[in-house]
Amino acid sequence: MDFGDLTDRQQSVLAYIIEYQKRYAIAPTVREIAKHLKLSSPGSIHRMLNILKDKGYLHADTLKKRSWRSTSAVPVVGGIPLVGAIAAGDPIKAIQQIEEDLAISPSVFGCEACFGLRVQGDSMIDVHIKDGDLAIIRRQPRVENGTIAAVMVENMITEATLKIIRHTQTTLTLKPANRNYEPLVFRGQARKRVTIIGKLVGLVRRA
Secondary structure, three states: OOOOOOOHHHHHHHHHHHHHHHHHOOOOOHHHHHHHOOOOOHHHHHHHHHHHHHOOOEEOOOOOOOOOEEOOOOOOOOOEEEEEEEEOOOOEEOOOOOOEEEOOOHHHHOOOOOEEEEEEOOOOHHHOOOOOOEEEEEEOOOOOOOOEEEEEEOOEEEEEEEEEEEEOOOEEEEEOOOOOOOOEEEEHHHHHHEEEEEEEEEEEOOO
């Protein structure tokens, strides 16, 4: 990248911020910028950031930790598709069409690929999953005991629910995180009715 009115050091700061935004869809912290440039003094970083802001390359909200962002639109590499809704109460239909592409890199959640489902209901509120949250799911057919996962149940093929998975040698339990809801317990061969879509790896809560 070449920004003619900037010094080499200022260009490297701006280039790093832009590349970080492309990869993670969030701004780097001042400490991350300093570490990348191998600088121990945050003061010198702040001076460069303010110069870039004065020249119109960056904008910032001083009340936020990750606030120094490029003023130009930065495309995110490999966003996360939001494919519909997922129940956090009684199972409801999960829309299988992509509604939008979330401008967040899957790498933020430790994934090469994942997808988002919109939570509806309050059965997971005791683990701080609220109605309207976007559940980020990594596809996998099996999950560890005690893991929160997106699942579907036979006879409700196009429907999904978000639950804590508990399994023993003979039972599979889909457990809510709200005492107002009863767990769903499947025993023996009935366990085959449950299909695990994937593991919950993160949440996105929009303001």
